[in-house]
Amino acid sequence: MNRFERLSRTRTKRRPAGRSRPAVDPIVLQIVEGTLNSIEAEIEYAIERTARSPMIREAHDYRVGLFDRHCRKLTGRSYSAMPNAVVRDFPPATMRPGDVFLMNDTYLTEGSIGHLPDLCSTVPVFHRGDVVAYIQAFGHHDDIGGRVPGSMPGTARSVFEEGLAVPPVKLYSAGVRNDAVFSIVTRNTRVPEMLAADVDSEVQACLMGARRMAELFDRFGQAAVEACFQAIIEKCRDVFRHELLPKIADGEYAWEDYVEHDGVSAPRLHKLALKMIKRRDRIVLDFTGTDPQSPGPINWPADYADGAFLIKWIAPILRNLADTPERAAEIHVNEGVCEVFEVKFPPKGTLITPRWPAATNARSFVLLRALGLLAGVVAQAVEGRMPADQETIRYTGFFGLDSTGKPFLSREVLGGGSGGRYYADGNDAIHIVPDSRNQPAEFTETRFPLLVENLALRTDSGGAGRRRGGLGYDKHYRALVDCRTIVTADRVRLGCYGIAGGRAGAPFRVSIVGDSATRELDGLVDGAPVKAGEIVRVMTTGGGGWGDPLEREPALVLRDVTDGKVSAEAARTEYGVVLIQTDDGRAIDDGKTTALRAELRAHRGALPMIDRGPGYAAMMEQTKKVRWTG
């Protein structure tokens, strides 16, 4: 353990001492809660208005957090970082109004920052001279140095290839900027002006938020406001304890899921193991059995602050247990969940407990998988009353020289289908980050030497089920010049899993269609050559299906076929629905459908609770071989 790791092991006190506290005024509580949510939104709007990186402005990849003086997260609009590392290195008693802290080191931020482009600002809030709260914001900035533009080298073997790592430092001291920090940071990026402006935007927005928060304390007094904070946190805790947890029978449930490649070693399954131990009003998440850390960049340092970041990231998936989806949408998740969950980490050296300096820039693979992993474990505990799996983030793009010889780089985050739910089919072509937008074809073609020949849903990509998985994209880009294509995607071999008899969705595929031949590409591609006139065909993941496909209403299958979402072939083989051609399209052959469904039922085994798709068996073989040979 090096010095930094030892340092970051020190814990910050997360729970306030003492039991007695003033009764909460229900009026003030409502005002404080509404205003906290508003302050969070106001900071986001301010950042959105003044930041410059396209990842912040267009892909909405930035997060804001409001915390009490015990570093407990108070708001639930989205996940966020944590101020714990700042408090660890700068005791609150030494902080002064106008101080601003900066950090991005994935290890020294206690895992609350997952990759280096996410520079994070922290501002303490003061009331009568004491620190009473913290405001935090980080954005995904375009570049923080390292081996490749964009600071996300898919083949990195250590943090030293990924860019500049900043431990918690004071960027402003009582309102005076530390120019040394600024000049070190801006000297280590390919886009110094943009990065400086982004950081400035985030700092100013946090300072504004801190003023707003201080006004709350001034108006209602510290005791009343903190009583509200406590009530807000307890409300979240109690919703989990009394509303969601009772849906899960006490017991132990175990499962595993996999990241499918790490960019540097032969393709194999990298296992994330989870045992969930549910006891009355408490859940223990035990990740023992998770695979060793990877030599590539798919590691996630999650084993800090009692796993508080991990809990706040994956626990919200339990909202799917609420009585209705409308109710689920009402439940905000704050630090209160950390009183319900406990995490047991495997010893140092695994995918989620990596040792510095293991690379982390593609940790989003593990992050997304961890969500689906918990969902899968819970699904088995509640007889499948959870959504099937989705994978809705990946990067695809092109670079080269346009027809006038000018360099171009296009990067797009394409979503996929979400999983079927017991109450609805999965959504087609969506992205997990709210408000993120794809590129209109009419924008792409204006900016880049590309022609969008097809912007469609990928037929048959949604996992079959009583409630079908949503469909992924089938997007065709014709290159108008010789150029190169880039891909960063997971779920390229296993499909997004299906639940309760539903089938897995189709895995991600990308291919280059030439005049004579089609070349298939892998999920991590750093620049495959594409000739002018060739088509790059990107097919993104479909969501998993939910429930027995043979129980899907034939009318819905007919509509899917009419809509081009399901082929007539799959209607027959997956859903047992026989269609006949009529004068005005298709119709269901009721007799043949009943017969075919009976026959299919008779010839299949018991339906599994979870289906991982046909790629699973092959990959398990491959994984054994790779492990064996080393």
Added chain:
Amino acid sequence: MARTPRPPRLRIGIDTGGTFTDIVAVDAASGAIRVTKVASTPANPAIGLKRGIDAILNAAGAAPDAVAGLAHGTTVATNALLQGEIRSLGLIVTAGFRHILEIARQTVPVGYGNSYFWVKPERIVPLGLVREIGGRLDFHGQELRPFDEESARAAARFFRRRGVAAIAVCLIHAYANPAHERRVAEIMREEYPDAALSLSCEVLPEYREYERAVTTLVDVFVKPHMGRYLARVHDELGSALRSKPFLVMQSNGGVASAEQVMRRPITTALSGPAAGALGSAVVAAVAGYPDVATLDAGGTSTDICLIEGGQPGLTNSGAVGPFPVRIPMIDIATIGTGGGSIAWIGREGGLKVGPRSAGAEPGPMCYPNGGDEPTITDANLVLGRIPPSLIGGGIALDAERARAGLKALAARLPGAMSPEQLAHGIIDIANWNQTNSIRQMTIQRGIDPRGFALLSFGGAGPAQSSAVMDLIGMQALIVPPNPGNLSAFGLLAVDWRTDHMVTKVMHEDAIDLTALATLYHGLEREAAATLRRDGIPTSRVRLVREADVRYAGQSMEVRVSAPGGPVDRKFLAGLIAAFHAAHLKTFGYNYSGAQKVELVNVCVSGFGLIERPRMPRLARHAGKPRARRRPVYFGGAFRDTPIYERATLPPGWKIAGAAVIEEFGSTTVVFPGQSLSVDPHGILIIRRQSKGRDS
């Protein structure tokens, strides 16, 4: 000089709302303003409209031939979109883009985790009614593949066979070259002449295929609704009024003739709140506050609009319900707090106010046959802040019932609150909601709200708005005369307006000035012709050039005004300078001198200038304003408070709070620590006396 017959002098504004139709008449000769209200007739709003006109003519003792013109605000298009069942709508797209509506922008609404439990709403057109046709343009408008006549003909026949009544056409890059879409229209006319048809190149010739497709679909969807409604209006008006100019309010803050509106009915899709914003701008300017935030509090919700320098902000990224509608509209945010908002206890035991609402039916507890849960109106009544009877004093309100409802609610909450304490708290929560919404809206636009005044109208606003003003620390609260009729008044303060634009992406270094001049002149001709068709004399036509510009490579444009005169190098330099300045104002920075820009959209707005009504000065009358007194709850206790009839307040009159000002349809509360003055036009202006707290 021979005396000519008296020219028609009355301009009448009719604003049709869900419950009431408000009517304002301005006498162009004397400047006198008259207002009234009739019940709306939702089954056929044209009937309420006609009754309203008759009522105001009666009141003015005038005959129909005294009417110079009618201006009408209607929510027919909005209601059709929000409530109407959308059936029988078809879409024609370029081959390869059949799933354009399903994919949309891949966006999940805000709220982390929603991608798991959010259910994508049904698309406006089911996939089975989307047809692809062959032919492809590039972004310059050059043909990459020729138009496929046969596929278009097949689509037309398909829709005819299916009886699909309204069809939108949205082909890739049609904004750059409308030829293919126009050819589809010709084929449709041959094959299926009965269908309503809208072309994207006419409705919204702007890049971004998804938004353009939805905007075009919304246009063609509302066409038959609007057509039916305007025909009914025509029938109801009768021969005497039928010949009068009849103008319809558009979302962009201008009016247009019924005939123009029928060409692009989508321009009225969000016109409801526009007239109120424009009326506010007139009142605020008269009151000496060019920068104001407006609060229009109705029964179920409150509309907020920002007016800077006397101009309401416009946006082109609005939406009607789930449908993005990218036409210019007055920028208005709506929050779910209004007079009928219910105070209730949420599932976790917390007190909530709104967005659930008792609306007009059943209405607040205190109403005759009112609901069973206390609302903001009940809270105001229990605190003595609003009069104990409905509009005009006709119907008594049941304060005891409201008080009992609050008492029952208080019993379920901790803290042993009295009904008055709870009522006060409910209003406090509503005020903070409004405060937070105003803050969010101003921050998004880089505005410090403390430099602004607040202008409150609508039935449910002014009883609370002076507390909101204090919470934000705004300059003043302005309450216009007849706050319940400001929208109808606004209808008469509006110019004709027609917006025309086209996308043409040109890099700063490669701008073809001749082509650009051709585009501007073409749009200017279109705008002028549109206004000419409405009978506007050339002398009253004003054409304004604008452009959407962005830094090269970015995807967010800023709309800036462009110089008039010849389109030359000087024009270009002026345009680019205006963009850098606008970018600095909007986003807080610019790249002037460091980064090249791209011209994206070329826009022209044509205005037909009207004679604005002047706000008449309040007549001085003798005698002091009469005050009754009643106990009103402020700061924890009832306090004997003067209650004034607004009509008796003379210009220049001043008073320190606490006080209550009552009038037909609205009540204004002046809190302790605030002062009220009546300006020469009868506008109420409330300011803080010292740095005080709220009630």
